[in-house]
Every structure is written in C-alpha cells, then in structure tokens.
Amino acid sequence: MSDYRIKGDTGEWEVVIGLEVHAQITTNAKLFSGAATAFGAEPNTQVSLVDAAMPGMLPVPNRECIRQAVRTGMAIEAQINKYSRFDRKNYFYADLPQGYQISQLYHPIVGEGLLTIEADEKAGLPEAKVIGVERIHVEQDAGKLMHDQHPTMSYVDLNRSGVALMEIVSKPDMRSPAEAGAYVRKLRAILRYVGSCDGNMEEGSMRADVNVSVRKPGDEFGTRTETKNVNSVRFVMAVIEGEAKRQVELIESGGTVVQETRLYDPDRNETRSMRSKEDAHDYRYFPDPDLLPLELDDAFLAECRESLPELPDAKRDRYLALGISPYNADVLTAEVEAARWFDTLLEVGLDTGAKPATAANWVTSELFGALNRMGRDLTDSPVSPQQAAELLGLVADGTISGTIAKAVFEKMLESGDGAGAIVERDGLKQTSDTGAIEAEIAKILAANADKVEQYKGGKEALFGFFVGQTMKAMQGKANPQVVNELLKKALG
Numbered sequence: 001m002s003d004y005r006i007k008g009d010t011g012e013w014e015v016v017i018g019l020e021v022h023a024q025i026t027t028n029a030k031l032f033s034g035a036a037t038a039f040g041a042e043p044n045t046q047v048s049l050v051d052a053a054m055p056g057m058l059p060v061p062n063r064e065c066i067r068q069a070v071r072t073g074m075a076i077e078a079q080i081n082k083y084s085r086f087d088r089k090n091y092f093y094a095d096l097p098q099g100y101q102i103s104q105l106y107h108p109i110v111g112e113g114l115l116t117i118e119a120d121e122k123a124g125l126p127e128a129k130v131i132g133v134e135r136i137h138v139e140q141d142a143g144k145l146m147h148d149q150h151p152t153m154s155y156v157d158l159n160r161s162g163v164a165l166m167e168i169v170s171k172p173d174m175r176s177p178a179e180a181g182a183y184v185r186k187l188r189a190i191l192r193y194v195g196s197c198d199g200n201m202e203e204g205s206m207r208a209d210v211n212v213s214v215r216k217p218g219d220e221f222g223t224r225t226e227t228k229n230v231n232s233v234r235f236v237m238a239v240i241e242g243e244a245k246r247q248v249e250l251i252e253s254g255g256t257v258v259q260e261t262r263l264y265d266p267d268r269n270e271t272r273s274m275r276s277k278e279d280a281h282d283y284r285y286f287p288d289p290d291l292l293p294l295e296l297d298d299a300f301l302a303e304c305r306e307s308l309p310e311l312p313d314a315k316r317d318r319y320l321a322l323g324i325s326p327y328n329a330d331v332l333t334a335e336v337e338a339a340r341w342f343d344t345l346l347e348v349g350l351d352t353g354a355k356p357a358t359a360a361n362w363v364t365s366e367l368f369g370a371l372n373r374m375g376r377d378l379t380d381s382p383v384s385p386q387q388a389a390e391l392l393g394l395v396a397d398g399t400i401s402g403t404i405a406k407a408v409f410e411k412m413l414e415s416g417d418g419a420g421a422i423v424e425r426d427g428l429k430q431t432s433d434t435g436a437i438e439a440e441i442a443k444i445l446a447a448n449a450d451k452v453e454q455y456k457g458g459k460e461a462l463f464g465f466f467v468g469q470t471m472k473a474m475q476g477k478a479n480p481q482v483v484n485e486l487l488k489k490a491l492g
Contacts, residue, residue: 032059078113352393
C-alpha cells in the first residue's frame with residue numbers, strides 16, 4: 001500500500017483518486033456510421049450524414065466496436081452484460097451537432113472488473129495492488145473546435161464526431177500519483193495487447209479525466225474535482241499532486257472544495273476551474289429511441305474470448321518460469337511490440353541454443369541501449385529477432401565469445417548483415433586450439449615472472465591479469481573457458 005501523504009498545517013492528508021479513461025476503439029468506421037476514423041485527415045472530410053445529425057438519419061451500431069469493448073472487458077476479468085442499452089446524454093456544445101451524446105449510463109456493456117499494478121520500489125509502489133474497475137461503457141465522441149488568432153472566430157471539425165470510445169471508469173482505489181501512473185500504464189498495455197485501442201495519448205486516442213479528493217486518513221471521502229482530458233501519464237501524476245495540494249491549502253485556510261470540472265495547464269503545471277460539475281440529472285438521460293438494446297449471445301461471447309491474446313500478466317508469469325528476472329520480465333511485457341519481438345526471438349532461439357534469460361539480458365541491455373542511442377524503437381530495429389537469435393546462438397555454441405559478439409552486433413547495426421556472415425567474412429570465430437593458446441600463455445608467463453611469483457605467493461587477483469593478457473594476445477578469439485583451464489594448469 002502506498003504511504004503517500006500531503007503534509008499540511010493540521011497534519012497529514014490522504015489523497016483519493018479515481019480515473020475515467022476514454023479510449024478510442026480501434027476500428028475503421030465510427031460507432032454509428034460508416035465514416036472513416038483515420039487520424040490527421042483534412043477537417044470535415046470524414047463526416048457522414050449521421051455524424052452531422054441531418055434530419056431522418058438513423059444510427060446503426062458498429063459490430064466491431066461492440067466486440068472490442070467486450071474483449072477489453074474480458075481482458076480485465078470484468079462482468080460482461082449480455083443486455084445493455086444506449087442512452088441520450090443531453091447537452092449543448094458547438095461541436096455536437098445532435099445536441100446530445102449517445103452513451104450508456106444505466107445499462108453499460110461491461111460491469112465490474114479489476115486491474116493489478118505491480119510492485120516497484122523505485123516508483124514508490126512497495127507492493128502489488130488490485131485496482132477495481134467500476135464499468136466500461138461505449139459512447140460516441142464529439143467533434144473538435146479550432147480557434148484562430150482572431151478572438152471572435154472559431155471553426156468546427158466534425159471528423160471526430162461519432163468516433164467510438166470506451167469509457168473505462170475505475171473505482172476510487174488509488175492513493176498516490178505513482179499508483180495512478182502505474183494504473184494508466186498497465187491499462188494502456190492491456191488495450192494495446194488486446195488491440196482495442198492504440199493507446200496513443202499524444203493523438204488523443206487515449207485520455208483521462210482525473211478525479212481527486214483529500215481527507216484525513218480514515219475519514220469519509222471528501223468533495224472531488226474532475227480534471228478533464230489529461231493526455232499523458234506524467235500529466236496525470238502532476239494533476240493529482242497539484243490538485244491535492246491545492247485542496248489541502250484551501251481547506252486549511254478555511255475554504256471549501258467545490259465539486260467542479262477543471263482543466264490542466266501543462267505550461268504552468270496547474271489546474272484551473274472550467275465549470276461546476278454536473279450530475280446525471282443535469283444531462284436528462286433517457287433511452288435512445290432510435291437504438292434497440294444490445295443483446296449478446298453465447299456464441300458471440302465465446303468468439304470474443306477465444307480471440308484474446310496472451311495478456312501482460314500471463315506473459316510475465318511465463319517469462320519468470322523461463323528463468324528471466326522480474327525486472328527484465330516487466331520491461332519486456334510493458335509494450336506489446338517488445339513482447340512480440342522477444343517471443344519471436346525465443347521461438348527461433350530454441351533452434352540456435354540461445355537461453356531465454358541470456359536473450360532477455362541481451363535485449364534489455366545491448367539491443368535497447370543501441371536503439372536508444374540511434375533514436376529508434378523495436379518497430380524500426382535494424383536487427384530482426386531471427387538475426388538476434390543467430391548471434392546469441394553463436395555465443396551459446398562457442399563459435400564466438402561474448403566480447404566478439406559485441407563487435408559483431410555493432411557491425412550488424414551498421415550493415416544489416418547476419419551474424420554468421422560477419423563472423424565468416426571477418427574471421428572472428430573463437431578458437432579452442434589448445435596448442436596455440438598454450439604457446440601464448442607460455443610467452444606471457446615468461447614475460448611476467450615477477451607477477452607469477454606474486455600469484456604463487458597468494459595474490460590470486462592476478463589471475464584476471466593473465467586471462468586478459470592471453471585474450472589480448474589471441475585477439476579476443478580464444479575460448480575463455482579453455483584459457484582459464486590452461487592458465488590454472490600452467491600456474492600449477
């Protein structure tokens with residue numbers, strides 16, 4: 001459990017956090033129309049008559065959107081409701097042509113679920129924690145207002161109008177910015193594994209409304225504020241920290257926290273009031289008369305469950321069972337691209353003799369380090385999983401040493417050639433020729449007679465010196481195991 005507290009003049013305060021994450025469903029068409037959903041299109045080029053709310057246009061649910069929401073619910077072990085219903089949420093925005101949003105309030109498609117965040121001492125998470133999910137409902141997005149430099153002019157882009165969203169509502173179970181950050185990262189990973197959302201927060205396809213309140217430990221919940229449309233994990237954590245401190249200062253100075261909607265200004269790292277917080281009755285929710293209830297059959301649900309991939313927690317457990325360290329397992333499962341890349345390496349590596357733990361260490365240190373220097377990621381890696389498996393296999397069977405493998409890897413990054421071809425071309429094969437190695441050892445011991453005497457006199461640390469000199473004389477091509485054995489024999 002987090003021990004995060006806000007220190008005030010009257011003692012310590014506990015922070016209570018709930019998140020409403022809006023995730024754009026990965027689909028080629030909108031929730032109730034066939035209009036496209038591609039990011040970055042010219043304004044108002046992806047708008048159907050339904051999206052523009054033309055008279056007489058009737059919405060038709062997109063089956064794939066419903067399927068993706070169900071699969072997401074299954075991925076967080078949530079209750080899937082066979083019966084769900086769409087409601088109209090009535091309010092006026094200039095970029096909401098209908099004058100209402102089609103959403104789900106009373107009968108959402110997904111009920112309660114859970115999500116586990118892992119322990120991470122460095123991040124302020126001393127132990128794993130289960131965060132409850134209240135519901136997932138499906139709704140349509142509004143359009144977008146664009147403002148130019150002229151103070152009286154605004155433009156409406158309806159490309160996003162009608163885009164399908166999942167609103168994933170957590171329970172108020174988080175107690176620190178670190179827990180909230182871990183929750184968003186884990187949820188994003190699950191969505192990307194499932195394929196129901198690309199998780200691109202910069203493009204707005206995943207964003208969070210952050211609910212924060214403070215209380216003295218053990219007291220009833222305080223009045224919460226909601227900060228809208230926060231589009232990065234770092235900003236989510238900053239909102240919580242800043243808003244909690246603001247509320248504590250306000251209460252301790254004699255003021256009262258007002259239930260309201262706020263906006264986050266990342267340039268000033270502060271929230272500011274936007275409007276008073278509405279309750280459900282303010283939106284005059286009622287069942288959408290144009291849409292029949294959704295009724296899901298067992299065959300549809302079975303297909304959804306069977307289509308789920310191996311999820312992050314299961315994959316992490318599998319990696320741990322292979323002898324991979326917890327740290328490497330966390331790194332390799334954090335992003336679906338990394339996990340898929342590494343799984344391919346493991347599959348090919350079985351044929352080359354590469355060990356899973358060795359492969360994991362190499363990927364998280366050597367490969368990730370090189371890609372970071374190059375400003376690239378795994379999707380743009382110049383070395384494929386198959387090439388990596390070949391390189392690790394050459395080390396495993398003794399063809400090359402670990403030192404030579406580093407040099408070969410650098411050449412692979414530069415040329416794109418395979419490890420085997422580079423080793424053959426440049427004559428880098430490791431030698432176990434005992435005669436050649438013994439000859440070099442004899443020269444080194446003769447040239448360092450004083451150190452030989454010191455070693456025999458008890459200065460055993462000098463053994464490393466003799467190993468280094470031998471490997472240098474053999475241009476790094478000697479088998480280290482053979483070198484060690486022959487040196488021990490020669491030094492008697």
